[in-house]
Amino acid sequence: MRQITNLEIEKTAIAELITYIENQTNSVIYQSMKELEKANELKKIQGLYPKSRIDRDCIRNAIKTTNNNGHSSVSKQTGGISKKKEEDEKYLQILNFLTEVK
Secondary structure (H helix, E strand, C coil): CHHHHCCCCCHHHHHHHHHHHHHHHHHHHHHHHHHHHHHHHHHHHHCCCCCCCCCHHHHHHHHHHHHCCCCCCCCHHHCCCCCCCHHHHHHHHHHHHHHHHC
16 A cells, blocks of 8 residues: 555554455455356256356456445346446456556
């Protein structure tokens, strides 16, 4: 964080951020399990084999749902139009930052 802000940061602030991220992660994990169930219901209707793993689409849909306060957005699979949003760009920036920090 110091590299981004160029400011001193208290340990309690870091602890608060970690707590927030852990809570958000838990919400995304639980929602991704629901997204997997939804996907498997659709696959069952189509006569396809169910997914056995949580994939990228489940996680993306879970993030969108948790950011929309529980209101699921229409997915591409059900005919929704997919457009890149600023939110998607935020996640890409965070992912790039996390992979560069190594």
